[in-house]
Amino acid sequence: MSVYRYDRAPIKARFTEDGYLEDSPVLTRTGVFTYRDGKGGIRRELRRPEDVFSQDSLATYRNKPITKGHHGKVAASTVKKYQIGTVTSEGRQDGNDVTGDIVIHDPRVVKQDGWKELSVGYLVDTIEEPGEYNGERYDAIQTNIRVNHLAVVPEGRAGNARLNLDSADAEQMSDAADAATPTDDDEGDPIMDKVRLDNGIEYDAAPEVGHAYKQARADLDDAKTMLEQEKARADAAEQAKEEAENQAEQIKQDAVKQARARLELEAKAKEHKVEVKEDAADRDLKVSVIKAIRGDSVDLTDKEDAYIDAAYDYAVADADKRRDDAANQRKVSTGINQDGVPAKGGSAAEAREKMAARMRGEKVEDDQ
Secondary structure, eight states: OEEEEEEEEEOOOEEOTTSOEEEOOEEEEOEEEEEEOSSSOEEEEEEOHHHHTOHHHHHTTTTOEEEESOOSBOOTTTHHHHEEEEEOSOOEEETTEEEOOEEESOTHHHHTTOOOEEEEEEEEEEEOOOEEETTEEESEEEEEEEEEEEEEEOOOSSTTOOOOOOTTOOEETTOTTSSOOOOOOTTSBOOOEEEEOTTSOEEEEOHHHHHHHHHHHHHHHHHHHHHHHHHHHHHHHHHHHHHHHHHHHHHHHHHHHHHHHHHHHHHHHHHTTOOOOTTOOHHHHHHHHHHHHHOTTOOOTTOOHHHHHHHHHHHHHHHHHHHHHHHHHHHHHHSBOTTSOBOTTOOHHHHHHHHHHHHTTOOOTTOO
């Protein structure tokens, strides 16, 4: 990926008899440079000695124009408009720095405006390969450095800090306000932002367009997030409503079941001559029914509710069985049902005759 970078170094100038400013200043250096990546994050890029001091790279300094501030990529169509000087030599290695010879034909930028730093505008390729250099971590490596121009810029607030304007619109952390922002010029080639659409297509756009697009995307993402949150709240409310309705129905069914069980208990208590009081607890009624069936000697003191329930069920079932057996015996003996109605098949005399026949071992018509 090819991107623009701007480096800055102080000018140590001297003026000629003609009023020109000449110097051999430090133009840039090696090392790790820190940037903001345009997305609120921090990005560190390494400029290796083998790239900075490459002869091909150093040769690109010669005859490059010097401008007041940065105006994007300087080309033949714009150099006349912006040029105030020239780099007169190739770059030279000086320790970890690059120096070079310059001449500024219009020194008012220094004398009147007080701008005292140099910022190299150059195109580089970046290798997205993180690592560590002299104890400093970095995220990518700058390589294939090609100088385009040298700009005079205001004095930086932090040494050689500089504004960085690459395809990600990254800027130096400490000095965003110290250099002029590249402008779109009809006669030149502006520095562009990379804009990537949802369909994966990527194209160059002016920085302001790229910024507006990114802001619109951020606003859209925020709106989607809010919509999802509202939908989640609505779904939760609907679920809570359904759960409440289900609970209400269950409570209703439980109440009906409990009321029916109470009525059956009271009916069974009355059947066994137990006095029923409205405020009597179910347990007390069941104990009274058990004693009415089993006798008062039954001791149910300190018994758990589950024991009382089981004892009640057994006692009632036993009482019902004895009642049914007695009814059947009476029917056989007298021909009269439990309710006093003659059983099907004739009078009491006929019933006694059939009973006697059975005792003799004779077959009776009603027998199955």
